[in-house]
Amino acid sequence: MTDEQIKKALLDNTNWPGSPEKLWQNIITELEPKIPWWKKYQIWLTPMAAAIVLLILVFNSPVPNQPEEQIEPDVAPENMIMMRTFFIAEQIAEIQIAPLNNIQRGAPIDLAINLTALQDLNLTRLALTARLIKLDNDYQVITEQEFNPWNEQTLANGQVLTTKIGLAPVQESGDYLIEIEIQGLHNQEPIVINQQQMIEIN
Amino acid sequence: MLENEQAIIQRVKQGDHQAMEILFRTHLDAAIRLAYLITRDWTSAEDAVQEGFIQAFRSINNFKDGLPFKPWFTKIVVNKAKRIKEKFGTERQIPASNYLIINDPASPEEISLDKEKEQALYNAINQLDEKHRLPIILKYLNELSEAETAQVLDLPVSTVKSRLYVARQRLKKHLIADQGGVSND
Numbered sequence: 365m366t367d368e369q370i371k372k373a374l375l376d377n378t379n380w381p382g383s384p385e386k387l388w389q390n391i392i393t394e395l396e397p398k399i400p401w402w403k404k405y406q407i408w409l410t411p412m413a414a415a416i417v418l419l420i421l422v423f424n425s426p427v428p429n430q431p432e433e434q435i436e437p438d439v440a441p442e443n444m445i446m447m448r449t450f451f452i453a454e455q456i457a458e459i460q461i462a463p464l465n466n467i468q469r470g471a472p473i474d475l476a477i478n479l480t481a482l483q484d485l486n487l488t489r490l491a492l493t494a495r496l497i498k499l500d501n502d503y504q505v506i507t508e509q510e511f512n513p514w515n516e517q518t519l520a521n522g523q524v525l526t527t528k529i530g531l532a533p534v535q536e537s538g539d540y541l542i543e544i545e546i547q548g549l550h551n552q553e554p555i556v557i558n559q560q561q562m563i564e565i566n
Numbered sequence: 567m568l569e570n571e572q573a574i575i576q577r578v579k580q581g582d583h584q585a586m587e588i589l590f591r592t593h594l595d596a597a598i599r600l601a602y603l604i605t606r607d608w609t610s611a612e613d614a615v616q617e618g619f620i621q622a623f624r625s626i627n628n629f630k631d632g633l634p635f636k637p638w639f640t641k642i643v644v645n646k647a648k649r650i651k652e653k654f655g656t657e658r659q660i661p662a663s664n665y666l667i668i669n670d671p672a673s674p675e676e677i678s679l680d681k682e683k684e685q686a687l688y689n690a691i692n693q694l695d696e697k698h699r700l701p702i703i704l705k706y707l708n709e710l711s712e713a714e715t716a717q718v719l720d721l722p723v724s725t726v727k728s729r730l731y732v733a734r735q736r737l738k739k740h741l742i743a744d745q746g747g748v749s750n751d
Binding site for chain 2: 365367376384388390566
């Protein structure tokens with residue numbers, strides 16, 4: 365029994381009947397970034413919010429013969445805040461997510477979270493929500509946990525807040541999306557900052 | 567290692583799909599045969615290789631420059647194939663392949679005898695337990711060195727050497743028994 369005979373026995377009996385082209389197509393399709401259904405519509409959220417505010421404006425408008433100057437005070441203050449939130453949320457700070465190790469099923473998911481100020485910030489009532497979403501057909505939220513690592517912070521432009529969080533283990537391997545959402549107040553105005561990152565659990 | 571493999575890997579790190587396809591076509595054959603020998607099913611083997619390439623390309627930035635791609639990628643495929651086999655239950659027996667009818671100057675009896683011996687050897691490899699079968703496959707089919715095999719299996723090189731030795735001894739015994747107790751080795 366020679367090395368050549370062993371090699372030949374293995375090679376002659378493992379001829380794949382499949383198609384490399386088809387397999388490559390599957391791979392390249394999978395490598396295209398997967399976008400959860402709600403992300404597909406995210407681009408419409410700001411215009412939709414603006415449209416809703418406009419509709420509210422229209423329906424709450426005084427009768428036509430009244431002067432235009434009187435329209436603005438009729439906008440509900442909570443709607444104005446909501447609109448401003450949509451516009452400023454992505455600009456004042458940025459979130460970075462880094463898995464701290466190779467993530468195995470059944471093991472805690474340890475993450476390092478950085479919040480970088482993109483301008484001088486006066487933040488209060490900060491709360492961090494972490495979601496783990498399974499990237500399959502349903503985009504099911506597997507876990508959602510809240511953390512309060514910071515609460516009140518005054519940050520200079522470029523200053524970074526850092527924290528480490530641990531998400532509950534998952535039992536099923538596969539591709540997941542981590543979403544980190546930070547909510548709070550900046551100069552007493554509501555803010556929401558989001559970031560997502562894909563991870564693979566083995 | 568291919569002479570320009572490092573250059574291709576650099577291109578893959580920059581997201582170049584053409585470079586990814588070159589790596590895919592270079593390593594597909596060995597990977598799919600290896601996955602089949604672990605999962606014993608072509609569909610599962612395809613899944614393992616597909617997932618293996620996807621993971622490799624997604625985590626290519628963790629791959630250290632200057633190292634050969636093959637052992638790193640082979641380790642991913644072995645883990646994927648083992649996981650799929652575990653997920654879909656017990657091992658299936660690999661069916662004996664059909665004998666090929668070939669034009670050869672040797673007599674039909676000689677061809678038949680060689681094929682029978684080859685089939686007996688293949689069956690003997692498949693009857694080895696996984697810890698002895700995998701080093702044999704990685705060494706002879708995937709052409710990894712003992713050090714690379716050790717890296718893939720997370721074992722010391724000395725353990726790989728001893729498993730290869732034991733595996734060969736068992737194959738030899740199996741073949742002698744198969745031939746009615748006469749060794750041709």
